[in-house]
Amino acid sequence: MTASSEIGTAPKRGVLHVLTGRPERPYANPYTAGALLGIVLFLSFFITGNGLGASGGLNRMIVFVEDLIVPAHIDRTPYLIEMAGGVRNALDSWVVFVAFGALVGGFASGWFNGRLKAETKKGPRISVRTRWATAFIGGAIMGYGARFARGCTSGQALSGGATLSVGSWALMMCIFASAYALAYFVRRLWT
């Protein structure tokens, strides 16, 4: 580092530095990370009888907000009434805690491994704004599909895959098949 650049960068202090000051480490080997994830998945089944889930937690969060704004609408919609009918709290479910835990765990790992960074990951040929738009659109399609399939990649593909559910295996193949089939047509987004 040259002298001039040292003058140009004020030393970072405070909370932000505590969060982002750690050196960035490379990602784990995929097989190692996969094996660890598999052990977590097993322990979840072994201790609680339930697998992992993410979209179910997000689902209940959005229903919770909906219940605050339009409670009567919830009580008229069969799909929503099970989660938040009457005074039932949509957040009162284990899957909400798993999803919230995942947020905290992801943050902890990001901090520990020096990967907390406000940035937008994108392909080289698109602008940041385009990436934000495609992220929102892709998310909306995924959210719709995940509820349609009664579970996302975590709740169906991982959990159902490990317990050998026929439906989950079919669904997993369809996710990969459809993403591969479309990849060529949206290559501008990523390559």
Added chain:
Amino acid sequence: MPPFPLHLESLVGQYGSYLVFLLIGFFFGYMLEIAGFGNSQKLANQFYLKDMTVLKVMFTAIVVAMVLIFGASALGLLDVNLIWVNPTYLIPGIVGGLIMGVGFIVGGFCPGTSVVALATWKIDGLFYVLGTLFGILLFGETVDNFSVFWNSTYMGRLMLPEWLGVDTGVVVVGVVLMAIGMFVGAEQLERIFGNKDLKAEPKRRFLGAGALVGLAVVVMLIGQPTTADRWQAVSSVKEAALAERQVQIEPGELLNLLHDHELKPILLDVRAEADYNLFHLERAMHMTPEMLPERLEEFQLEGPTTVFVVMSNDEQAATDVWKTLVAESVPNVYILSGGVNGWLDTFAREDARIQPAAQKAPDSLRFAFAAALGSNFPAAAPDPGEHELEYPTKIKLELKRGPTGGGCG
């Protein structure tokens, strides 16, 4: 009974159980992050064959968890009947999967990974999570327009071994081998499309693959517990309960149960069809031992207030079915004390169409009927107001262990 899964709520209370789920979620998120799943470009590269991390992580996790789950079950530590297996709704699942694939390649995440991206301050992760919430909201608002389709092709708790008609252990070994084959292919693709030097990859991975195959073979050789094995494991306790008549309920208690609005009785009449057609209790389901296996999974999923009552003419056949149900972890199962004969002794005395007859064989009907009216006799649904019966109360609701809903419920 295998000690796991635990009944968390009775062990650590509701908030304690939420803490456990919070911890599980924590490690879930942590592992996703160290795998690089907070990075959309890395996830998307999977579909341009440059970086097969998604496939490697997912299938390693699936096979490791699968080998451990069925290994724990083979050792009698884990009751697989009590873990949540996603029910199969084939066509809606396929349609949903195809939609999800589009969301994956356009948005660069799946819901779990976008949460981790958000947690590590990725702005595209934030937009994706917002999009997901919007999509979920949209689904909740539209599903009632196509709920018939959404609930179609329901196949229940269908697992690959049952579907393929082979042993669970064989499927476990097969899935491990298939995954390793995919990993070999994935590494070749990375070499060709991602210019990766395979020699730089750690050699330990071969060791890991070998260990996994070895474990899977051991799981296959031990085999999954059969109903007989499962009965063997609980027989000392349950034989005592049978001998002390703790599970044989009197006709009076059954009559009371049938009129208890807080409980859901399911009556299983295990006699031959001819006997069932002559006379059976109102609402009794005809369920011979041969018909039982395909209904077991449905019974295991019944709620905590369901009470099963098994009946035969006397008690022998009912006791055998009771043993199967108990061994297969169906909760709250009882036997009608004295069977249908005992029931008729109690409730059919004044019906001229039902006359006592000689019993020809053990556990056969000792009544003659003027006509085969099934449940159209008054004795099939006696009025509890007309009968003052005293009985020892034996039904005690067990706490239901295991999951109440799926990972995305």
